[in-house]
Amino acid sequence: MLRFSGGVRLGHNRRVPDSEPLLWDIFCRVIDNHGDIGVCWRLSCDLAARGQQVRLWVDDASALRWMAPGALHGETSGVRVLPWTQPIAPALLAALPASDVWVEAFGCEIAPEFIASRACSSSARGSFDLKIPPAWINLEYLSAEPWVERMHALPSPVLHGPAAGRTKWFFYPGFAPRTGGLLREQDLCARQQAFDGAAWLQAQGIDADGERLASLFCYEPPALGALLRQLGARETPTRLLVTAGRAAHAVTRCIEDEKFLPRLPDKREKLSISYLPPLTQRGYDELLWTCELNFVRGEDSLVRALWAGAPLVWHIYPQPEDDAHHAKLEAFLQWLDAPASLRRFHRVWNGIELGPLPPLELTEWGAAVQAARQRLLSQPELSTQLLSFVAQKR
Numbered sequence: 001m002l003r004f005s006g007g008v009r010l011g012h013n014r015r016v017p018d019s020e021p022l023l024w025d026i027f028c029r030v031i032d033n034h035g036d037i038g039v040c041w042r043l044s045c046d047l048a049a050r051g052q053q054v055r056l057w058v059d060d061a062s063a064l065r066w067m068a069p070g071a072l073h074g075e076t077s078g079v080r081v082l083p084w085t086q087p088i089a090p091a092l093l094a095a096l097p098a099s100d101v102w103v104e105a106f107g108c109e110i111a112p113e114f115i116a117s118r119a120c121s122s123s124a125r126g127s128f129d130l131k132i133p134p135a136w137i138n139l140e141y142l143s144a145e146p147w148v149e150r151m152h153a154l155p156s157p158v159l160h161g162p163a164a165g166r167t168k169w170f171f172y173p174g175f176a177p178r179t180g181g182l183l184r185e186q187d188l189c190a191r192q193q194a195f196d197g198a199a200w201l202q203a204q205g206i207d208a209d210g211e212r213l214a215s216l217f218c219y220e221p222p223a224l225g226a227l228l229r230q231l232g233a234r235e236t237p238t239r240l241l242v243t244a245g246r247a248a249h250a251v252t253r254c255i256e257d258e259k260f261l262p263r264l265p266d267k268r269e270k271l272s273i274s275y276l277p278p279l280t281q282r283g284y285d286e287l288l289w290t291c292e293l294n295f296v297r298g299e300d301s302l303v304r305a306l307w308a309g310a311p312l313v314w315h316i317y318p319q320p321e322d323d324a325h326h327a328k329l330e331a332f333l334q335w336l337d338a339p340a341s342l343r344r345f346h347r348v349w350n351g352i353e354l355g356p357l358p359p360l361e362l363t364e365w366g367a368a369v370q371a372a373r374q375r376l377l378s379q380p381e382l383s384t385q386l387l388s389f390v391a392q393k394r
């Protein structure tokens with residue numbers, strides 16, 4: 001069934017059976033960094049891969065140019081990226097068929113003109129047409145904190161506007177079984193198994209013969225200089241694959257810092273650095289699969305590093321107003337059943353504790369990540385859960 005422009009939609013009063021593909025409107029506001037659009041794009045593609053039709057409304061789609069080349073030209077089957085302008089062009093709204101599911105990602109409020117355009121014009125109150133209510137999902141940020149299990153799947157009544165009286169539903173991604181789970185494409189494990197790291201490095205023009213590989217995706221960690229010194233002092237030479245943007249700037253600043261240079265150990269040549277171009281999302285996954293240690297940040301790359309299964313260190317998105325990220329980090333480490341050295345490493349890496357970085361204990365850290373990955377693989381992933389949740393709420 002074609003649902004995009006020119007397509008024929010089912011009669012408005014007919015309930016679409018659960019097995020039939022649904023039309024989704026996903027709204028994404030880019031606050032900063034790449035996680036907002038990164039998660040929304042991944043979700044859109046994963047739903048489309050399961051036969052759903054997705055319209056992704058985003059106010060700044062610029063990151064998609066490198067994250068998913070072709071996305072803006074409609075080259076991803078089942079996903080159409082639409083400009084979330086303020087206001088949304090009335091002609092665009094008028095041309096679009098009504099959808100079955102609305103998703104507001106990360107607490108962004110769906111555009112009021114979009115909601116109003118879906119209201120039944122013949123209704124006396126001008127209120128929402130209840131004959132074809134879409135399932136309305138508030139997709140939240142990821143956290144391992146215990147309250148997520150209590151909040152997941154709770155209703156949130158809409159009090160104002162043309163949709164007053166309707167209900168939105170909280171959907172919390174999470175690590176624990178009673179949450180909405182984590183995004184994991186159906187073909188992810190197969191792709192990972194078939195992956196050839198050596199060929200990937202060659203394609204990137206990286207000659208890493210005899211070197212241990214670590215990837216770096218971070219903000220500006222206070223212990224970055226200490227990490228570079230630590231990597232430079234390892235027995236086996238290390239190559240750090242530094243992602244484009246803030247991580248690359250932070251490393252460059254660190255290395256160029258005149259105060260820093262004299263303090264580098266004698267064996268400085270034992271640390272080589274490769275600066276990567278912005279990778280596609282798939283390419284970023286492949287980077288994580290190639291490395292024996294991954295430094296990640298934010299939200300989406302953390303999940304991808306868990307699927308990669310190698311030891312990981314998380315630079316959590318800082319919330320300096322109330323330090324809410326401290327509890328969030330501890331909850332994650334608790335869920336991970338992280339060994340003491342990994343916990344301490346995280347606290348220093350995130351500037352929560354002062355002091356030297358503990359040594360890298362990759363065998364122990366890797367075992368914790370592998371065990372966590374196995375636990376996650378036995379739980380249903382996010383899209384499966386979201387599809388069945390939506391089926392219940394329509």
Ligand SMILES: Cc1cn([C@H]2C[C@H](O)[C@@H](COP(=O)(O)OP(=O)(O)O[C@H]3O[C@@H](C)[C@H](O)[C@@H](O)[C@H]3O)O2)c(=O)[nH]c1=O
Pocket residue numbers: 031032033034035036037038039066067141217243244277278279280281282284297298299300301302317
């Ligand atoms: C480095 C790199 C990343 N990526 C992708 C992977 C992810 O989808 C995305 C990065 O997103 P994250 O890992 O979540 O890190 P981030 O720091 O960019 O995003 C953050 O943004 C804040 C606004 C949110 O509040 C945070 O929770 C978090 O999501 O970029 C690439 O596609 N290519 C690359 O080369």
